[in-house]
Amino acid sequence: MTRTPATEPITVPPESGLWDDLVTSALLGTDRRTPPVGAHGRHAPAALLDAAAAETVRRRAGLRPAPAARLPEPAPEDPRPPLPTAAAHRLTTLLTDRPGTAGGRRGTAPDLMELLPQWLAAANAHGYAAPPQMVPALLDAARGRTDLRPAALAFAGPLALWLARLNPDWRFALRATPGGGSAAPGPDETERVRQLWDEGLFAERVALLTSLRARDPGAARALLTSTWATERAEDRLMFLDSLRTGLEPADEPFLEQALTDRSRNVRATAAELLSALPESALAARMAARAATCVSLDRASDPPVITVEAPHECDAAMERDGVAPHPPSGRGERAWWLGQLVEAAPLGTWPARLGGRTPEEIVTLPVADDWHADLQAAWCRAAVRQRDAAWARALLGPPTAPEAGGPGAVSLAERAKLLGTLRAVERAEWVAGFIATHGLSEAFQLLGMCAVPWAPPLGRAVVDALNIARDAGSYPWSFSGVMGLAERCLDPSEAGRLDGLLAIPDEPEDASPGAGGYWAEAFQRLVTTLRLRVAMTEELEAV
Known part of the structure; x- marks a missing residue:
């Protein structure tokens, strides 16, 4: 051989x-x-495995060395001050810990992941930089929860974008920032804005337009106009939606032009935006149409609102955004009427209905079963036009005998109407609602209130929970409100809750084990509130 x-x-x-x-x-x-x-x-089988092992070695041994990959550029420096040590430890805990459970119950441990949004907001308010070793965990958390992304990316800073270029799982960070840079193009970087608008990915262009719109509505509108005719219909719709930020009368010519767009959805959005401008020509046209449908019969005692809904949807109405075909189960005339009233400026109605105030108008009787359609349309108009006076009238007093106001037909509409009020007034109204009607219908309304809850609202929620506990109510039905309270109740309320931590005597008709659940839930609430105090103190430590 x-x-x-x-x-x-x-x-x-x-x-x-x-x-x-x-x-x-x-x-x-x-x-x-x-x-x-x-x-x-x-x-x-054994021979197959032996052969596969030998072939694997042969294939690997046959690989030829390749040129080394180019090393990435160093990560940019973050000039912000570092987190205090205790706050950094807290962030690690928030990102890694999970509440314990026993027998399917949450136990008394706080849900730390639900406190992360508040922690991030506070850290950003202090201007701290994220610890570099925690940025990957932050990006993983933001990847799974879109509501975390703005605050998480702001806190993670330029390092998040640097890492996102190396890991496809974190590409959402690049899409959230125009151009994938550390910041959007500045007001003087016209060439960079133009290049990004012409060459960027769709998500980058949307982010660019949104950021530009927030600081210079006119410049954003000019940028959009420059390429409007060549954009795809679905892109035009997304771009048009960005005009909601900073909507102003100067947008009217562009929006009027969009009323003739090839896309029905684009036309409908343009009409909606124009109707939110009470002085626009479209608003005047809709007011004229709506006024012919709604009038006041002064011969009746008391006067009655009469309604003559449209008998057809003509081409001019369609151009102004009226959808001709109603959804299943809805009559055509009621459908057309609702759209006209919703788009008409609310200032139309006092003059049309005898100089009455919104409070007086919403309490007038309406003939021929048109009451619900008319007032539901006024609700939508108040939300669209951000009219607090009409919102108050339609909500009615929170202590009204019925849970619904004179015009609100659902909890969702009441929540939207509350969104037009100032934060303090909103909290006071919801507190009065809870004091009168309890918590069974308040969850959606609580979600509209600023955090932390104002003292009257916090007291109303705690008192209602205590009443429910003493009544032996089914405790699990209040778990959603308890979760909101953990995140939204002012931490100063913790002292008031110490008397609720003991297991109460259960009434005979109470749910089995309800007392223990209530005590456990209140203990978790108190623990969470005190944890929030500690989080604030850690971020403020020098």
Whole structure:
């Protein structure tokens, strides 16, 4: 046998297809496809594995060295001050810990992940930089929860974008920032704005337009106008939606032009935006149409609102955003009427209905069962036009005998009407509602209130929870309100809750184990409130 001299190069035989044959045998099974190694029967599986191991070594040994990949540029510096040590430890806990559970119950441990949004908001308010070693965990958390992304990316800073370019799982960070840079183009960077608008990805262009709109509505509108005719319909719709920020009378010519767009959705959005400008020509046209449908019969005592809904939806109405075809189960005339009234300026109605105030108008009787349609349309108009006076009138007093106001037809509409009021007034109204009607219908309304809850609202929620506990109410039905209270109640209320931590005596008709659940829930609430105090103190430590 002749040995190959050590000085001669060792050559690797060319790829023979053996690996593909081995894979095929493994997938089909050695009883159906004999391995290409000469073994049969019960010896075939072991022979297949041996051959695969040998072939793997051969294939790896045959790899030729490749040029080293170019090293990435160093991560940019973050000039912000570092987190205090205690706050950094707290962030680690918030990102990694989970509340304990026992028998399907949450126990008394706070839900730390739900406190992360508040912590991030506070850290950003102090201007701290994220610890570099925690940025990957922050990005993972933001990837799973879109509501965390703005605050998490602001806190993570330029390092988040640097890492996002290296890991496809974090690409959302690049989409959230125009151009994938550390900041949006500045007001003087016209060339960079133009280049990004012309060459950027769609998500980057949306982010650019939104950020530009927030600081210079006119410049954003000019940028959009420059390429409007060449944009896709679905892109035009998204771009048009960005005009909601900083909507102003100067937008009217562009929006009027969009009323003739090829896309029905674009036309409808343009009409909605124009109707939110009470001085626009479209608002005047809708007011004229709506006024012909709604009038006051002064011969009645008391006067009655009469309604003559449209009998057709003509081309001019369609151009102004009226959808001609109602949803299933809705009559055409009621559908058209609602759209006209919703788009008409609310200032139309005092003059049309005898100089009455909104409070007086919403209490007038309406003939022929048009009451619900008319007032529901006024609710939508108050929300669209951000009219607090009409919102108050339609909400009615929170202590009204019925949970619904004179015009609100659902909890969702009441919540939207509350959104037009100032934060203090909103909290006071919801507090009065809870004091009168309890918590059973208040969850959606509480979500509209500023955090932390104002003292009257916090007291109303705690008192209502205490009443429910003493009444032996089914405790799990209040878990949603308890969760909101943990995040939204002013931490100063913790002292008032100490008397609720004991297990109460259960009435005979109470749910089994309800007392223990209530005590556990209040203990978790108190623990969470005190934890929020500690979080604030840690962030303020020098």
